[in-house]
Each structure stands twice: as structure tokens, then as C-alpha cells.
Amino acid sequence: MPFLPWWERYAGLLQSEISWLQDLGIACRIDETKRDDHQTLTMELSVPETVTGTAPLELTAVFPDFYPLVPPKVFAVDLGMPHHWNPFSNEVCLLGTPSEEWGTNGSLAQLLKDQLPAALKAGMSGDEHADWNEKPQAEPFGAYYNSYANSAMVFVDGSWTLPREAVQGPIEVRLDGPFPGPELTQRMLGGVLRVGSDTGQAHATLENQIQELLGGQLIHGRWSRLSTPVAVDDARAIWEAAEKADSSSTPDQPYGRRKIQIRGVVFPEESGPRQVSEGWLFVLRVRGEQRQNYSKKPRSGRSRPLMVSGGADEYHLLRAGRVGRSDIRARVPDLGPLATKKVALVGAGAIGSAVAVHLGRAGVGHLSLIDADVLEPGNLVRHTATLEGVGFLKAVAVARLVRMAAPYTEVMYNPAYVGGSRPHGEPDPLRQISQDLESYDLLIDASADRGTQRILALVAREVDVPYLSLEATNGAWGGLVAYIGRDSPWCQSCLEWFRYDQTIPDPAHSPSPYTQPIGCAQPTFTGAAFDLEEVSLQAARTASARLTSDDQGAKSGFDVAVLKLRDEAGERTLPTWTGYNLGRHPRCAGHS
Numbered sequence: 334m335p336f337l338p339w340w341e342r343y344a345g346l347l348q349s350e351i352s353w354l355q356d357l358g359i360a361c362r363i364d365e366t367k368r369d370d371h372q373t374l375t376m377e378l379s380v381p382e383t384v385t386g387t388a389p390l391e392l393t394a395v396f397p398d399f400y401p402l403v404p405p406k407v408f409a410v411d412l413g414m415p416h417h418w419n420p421f422s423n424e425v426c427l428l429g430t431p432s433e434e435w436g437t438n439g440s441l442a443q444l445l446k447d448q449l450p451a452a453l454k455a456g457m458s459g460d461e462h463a464d465w466n467e468k469p470q471a472e473p474f475g476a477y478y479n480s481y482a483n484s485a486m487v488f489v490d491g492s493w494t495l496p497r498e499a500v501q502g503p504i505e506v507r508l509d510g511p512f513p514g515p516e517l518t519q520r521m522l523g524g525v526l527r528v529g530s531d532t533g534q535a536h537a538t539l540e541n542q543i544q545e546l547l548g549g550q551l552i553h554g555r556w557s558r559l560s561t562p563v564a565v566d567d568a569r570a571i572w573e574a575a576e577k578a579d580s581s582s583t584p585d586q587p588y589g590r591r592k593i594q595i596r597g598v599v600f601p602e603e604s605g606p607r608q609v610s611e612g613w614l615f616v617l618r619v620r621g622e623q624r625q626n627y628s629k630k631p632r633s634g635r636s637r638p639l640m641v642s643g644g645a646d647e648y649h650l651l652r653a654g655r656v657g658r659s660d661i662r663a664r665v666p667d668l669g670p671l672a673t674k675k676v677a678l679v680g681a682g683a684i685g686s687a688v689a690v691h692l693g694r695a696g697v698g699h700l701s702l703i704d705a706d707v708l709e710p711g712n713l714v715r716h717t718a719t720l721e722g723v724g725f726l727k728a729v730a731v732a733r734l735v736r737m738a739a740p741y742t743e744v745m746y747n748p749a750y751v752g753g754s755r756p757h758g759e760p761d762p763l764r765q766i767s768q769d770l771e772s773y774d775l776l777i778d779a780s781a782d783r784g785t786q787r788i789l790a791l792v793a794r795e796v797d798v799p800y801l802s803l804e805a806t807n808g809a810w811g812g813l814v815a816y817i818g819r820d821s822p823w824c825q826s827c828l829e830w831f832r833y834d835q836t837i838p839d840p841a842h843s844p845s846p847y848t849q850p851i852g853c854a855q856p857t858f859t860g861a862a863f864d865l866e867e868v869s870l871q872a873a874r875t876a877s878a879r880l881t882s883d884d885q886g887a888k889s890g891f892d893v894a895v896l897k898l899r900d901e902a903g904e905r906t907l908p909t910w911t912g913y914n915l916g917r918h919p920r921c922a923g924h925s
């Protein structure tokens with residue numbers, strides 16, 4: 334069935350749009366040449382000064398194929414506004430967040446009447462906000478370029494500020510991967526290791542954690558500062574502008590079978606509403622292949638090159654990826670205090686692996702993972718690791734994941750059997766680990782093993798480190814998260830008593846037996862990742878809430894939280910958490 338164009342699906346709407354425009358004195362003409370191929374509709378408009386508020390203006394309006402679910406776009410050639418106007422596409426920005434500010438009962442006429450005069454006034458002025466209710470939103474110029482190479486990025490740090498007087502110098506770039514091309518699944522990834530000056534100073538360097546992640550080859554290039562961004566959306570034009578701004582040349586360097594050069598360009602770019610910081614982009618020049626033309630009739634038996642000619646150089650515009658600490662943490666501003674926290678996690682299985690990755694992403698400074706198990710293919714259905722980690726120790730597989738997800742989190746692993754899970758009854762390595770544990774801010778126990786929980790809770794209390802445990806029930810029908818702080822009046826043994834006397838009810842659990850996959854030494858509980866992870870999520874929330882609240886025993890949340898995913902009949906329910914705050918249990922003998 335053909336998809337109806339909007340002007341047929343909404344009968345009469347196009348006529349109404351035209352008459353509403355005419356009511357405002359706007360002359361309009363549908364560009365029929367553009368109507369056949371697309372389901373978009375293009376209109377040329379002559380907007381009088383009674384609508385623009387300034388001079389009359391010729392506009393092009395494009396109604397998208399899914400109009401009026403999303404707003405029309407408006408373009409003006411040669412407007413030259415410093416704000417609210419895309420210098421490449423010529424689009425005039427009338428709505429800050431189009432999807433939110435546009436209602437489906439809107440019209441082009443109404444949009445122009447309400448937004449155009451203020452957009453033009455604010456766009457032309459250098460004043461902050463002018464008198465329009467401008468969205469507090471940056472319009473970074475680098476985002477206007479369309480000619481970026483596919484699947485290619487060069488890392489910089491958004492917190493870099495080069496000295497104002499610095500205008501050019503050498504850069505060291507690590508570059509890895511094939512040259513950009515149409516193949517989207519092959520990526521060229523690089524990073525600027527060092528932004529230098531011609532007198533040998535370093536203005537900026539990437540942090541070690543990022544440098545260590547970069548593979549490939551070291552390339553020496555040049556950077557230069559442009560006073561305005563290049564207003565041509567073309568890699569070669571940007572290269573030429575950079576070359577013109579820099580008195581030094583950059584050498585050809587071998588990369589694969591070709592020779593390349595790289596230039597970085599720094600230019601002023603909006604980073605906040607009418608705030609300017611330094612934008613970066615990079616141009617890679619791949620030198621033309623040297624072709625040798627052979628003479629067709631060799632005179633002396635062997636063909637000889639008659640002449641050597643070069644193919645044309647190729648230019649690739651590489652986008653900058655901001656990978657600094659502040660760039661990575663910009664989306665989780667509340668979690669800043671986690672950066673100085675050290676967390677030890679016992680159990681890198683299904684529920685523990687998810688906690689580790691969530692805490693890494695949240696910005697925990699240091700994570701130690703303790704687990705002696707090996708990651709099996711059968712674990713993948715509910716483990717955060719992927720096939721890439723199979724065959725490694727779970728602790729190692731998760732450490733690798735965290736490093737890739739959270740490069741500024743220091744991750745260590747310890748292949749120790751701790752707690753109740755030692756196979757041969759040897760002494761618990763926890764005795765050694767516990768000395769080190771004193772420097773930690775939190776011990777998380779994802780062993781989900783009753784004996785291990787008793788041991789770890791005891792050790793945590795003795796070394797005065799808060800203890801957080803999490804467990805899921807068979808079938809992943811429910812789970813439990815418990816937090817015992819430094820000054821907690823109750824202990825792990827109290828918790829067992831509270832569970833025994835049903836002050837804390839047993840989380841729902843499947844009555845079915847454990848399953849023992851072929852080749853597996855122990856039966857294991859059943860349950861899907863999306864249910865188990867509900868427990869991990871709550872543990873990660875509790876950990877980050879406790880770690881970011883002040884250490885003086887400030888309460889955040891509950892001591893114990895019990896999850897219910899199924900009702901008594903085993904039917905799925907919405908996830909329900911019930912919180913409990915505890916005191917000392919009268920029958921607990923663990924208190925003097």
C-alpha cells in the first residue's frame with residue numbers, strides 16, 4: 334500500500350496553510366519541481382516587513398514528509414546571521430528543541446508570526462538573549478559541518494585551553510584503523526597525545542588512561558588557530574585555511590601503504606549559550622598514490638618506468654571526540670564525589686558484573702574485582718560481559734569491560750576464592766586482602782552466598798568499611814539489597830534473625846529446582862538478565878547514594894530493600910521495592 338503524502342492524508346490542511354500565510358500578507362508558491370520525488374513539500378515565501386519586524390525577506394519553507402507531526406523547516410540564503418542560522422544549510426533556527434516546542438496543531442504561518450521576528454533580532458545581535466526567550470543552548474559551529482568522514486574520530490580533551498597567544502605548533506596524534514571510506518563498520522580512531530609549541534613546550538596532553546587505550550601509529554602533524562571557523566563545508570578548504578594560518582609545513586609520513594599528513598584546527602566555538610571556547614577538528618591528507626607508467630615496448634627485455642606521476646591527494650575531515658574527565662562526567666554532574674572513592678567487589682557474576690559496570694560509568698575512582706571463576710559461554714545470557722570475555726576469569730572479563738566503559742576508573746582484579754566458595758578448604762585469602770581493604774570506602778558482596786556474606790560482613794566490620802550485599806532468588810522472582818554502614822546498630826547476624834522471624838519477608842522465589850547445565854560443577858539458579866539486573870541497579874544506586882552522601886552517617890535510603898518481581902502465583906508484577914530500616918535484633922549475640 335502506498336504511503337500517502339501528508340497533504341492527502343490530512344485533507345484540506347495544505348489549503349489552510351496557504352490561506353493562513355496569505356492572511357499574514359505572505360505570498361507563497363509551491364515548488365512543484367520538488368513535489369514529485371519526495372513526500373516533502375517546498376514553498377517559496379515572500380515575507381513582508383510586517384511579519385519579519387525588519388526588512389522583507391525571501392524564505393524557503395520545507396514541510397517534512399511526516400508533517401505536521403514535526404515542524405516545517407525554514408531557510409534563508411545569504412542571511413549571514415552569527416546565531417540561529419546554519420551557514421551551510423541556510424536553515425533559520427526558529428525552535429530550540431523542535432520536537433518539544435512544536436504542537437501538531439501548529440502551522441507554518443503561526444510559527445513565522447511567533448518566532449521569526451525574535452529569531453532574526455536575537456540572531457543578528459551579539460547580546461546575550463536579546464529580548465527573545467532564547468533557549469540556554471550552545472550552537473557549536475563544528476556541528477554544522479556535514480562533510481565529516483564516516484566512522485572516524487580523533488580524541489581531544491574538552492578542558493584544554495591553549496594560551497591565547499599560541500597560534501600554531503606541532504601535534505602528536507596516535508592514529509589507528511583504515512582510511513575513512515564508505516564502509517561504516519571500519520573505524521579510524523585517533524587521539525591528540527600532545528599539542529605543542531614551536532619552542533618545544535607542551536600546551537596540552539591527553540590523560541594517560543586515554544593514551545593507553547589508543548593503538549596504532551604515532552603521526553607528527555601541525556595545529557593552527559583560526560580566528561573564525563572555516564565557512565566552507567569541505568575538508569580540502571579547511572586544510573588550505575589551516576595551511577595558510579601556519580608558517581610551517583607538515584611532513585609526509587608513511588601510514589599503511591600510503592603517505593599522510595594531519596592538521597588540527599582550533600577555532601572559537603560556542604560551548605554554552607553565547608559562551609565561546611575552543612572547537613577542534615582535524616584534516617587528514619592522504620597523498621596521491623605514485624603511479625609508474627611503463628613504456629609499452631621495452632627495448633632491453635625489461636620494462637622500465639617511463640615516468641612517475643602522482644594521483645590526486647584525498648582529504649578527510651575528522652571530527653573531534655571530547656574524552657576528558659569533565660567531558661565524560663558532564664552528564665552525571667551529581668556523581669562527582671565518586672571520583673575519589675574506592676570500591677571492592679566480591680563476585681563478578683551475573684549480578685556483580687552489572688554493578689561493576691554501572692559504578693564505573695557513574696565515575697567511581699577505583700574498583701577492585703575479586704572472583705576466581707572463569708566466564709563460560711553459558712554465562713552470557715545473564716552476564717554483562719560478551720563473547721569477547723569468554724575464557725577469561727570473570728574478574729578479568731569485567732575489568733576489561735569497565736575499562737572500555739569508564740576509562741578514568743582504575744580497575745584491578747584479584748583471582749582469589751574468598752568467603753565460603755573455596756573449593757579445597759584452604760585458608761581464606763581474605764586475611765591478606767583485609768589489610769588492603771582498610772583503604773576502601775565500600776565493600777560490595779555479590780557472592781549471593783550465605784557463608785561468604787557472613788565472613789565478608791565480619792571482615793568489613795573489623796576493618797571499619799561499609800558493607801553492601803545483594804542477592805537474587807531462584808527464578809529471579811525477587812531479590813534483596815542490604816547496606817551496613819560504619820555506625821550501623823545492626824549486623825549481618827541481626828539481618829539473618831530479622832529474616833528468620835519474618836520482620837523482613839523472604840523475597841519471592843521460584844519453587845522449581847536449580848538447574849545444572851551440562852559440564853557445570855554446581856547447580857545454579859535460573860533467571861534472566863533483565864530480572865537479575867533489577868537487583869544490580871538498586872545496589873548501584875544504593876552504593877552511589879551512600880558514597881556521595883557525607884561520611885558522617887548521613888542517611889540516604891533504606892538499610893534493606895526487598896524486590897518483588899512475581900506475585901504469590903508466580904505471575905509477573907511490576908518491580909516493587911520495599912524498604913526497611915533496622916535496629917539491633919534482640920536475639921543477636923554479636924554485640925557486646
Ligand SMILES: [Zn+2]
Pocket residue numbers: 823824825826827828917918921922923924
Ligand atoms: Zn547483630
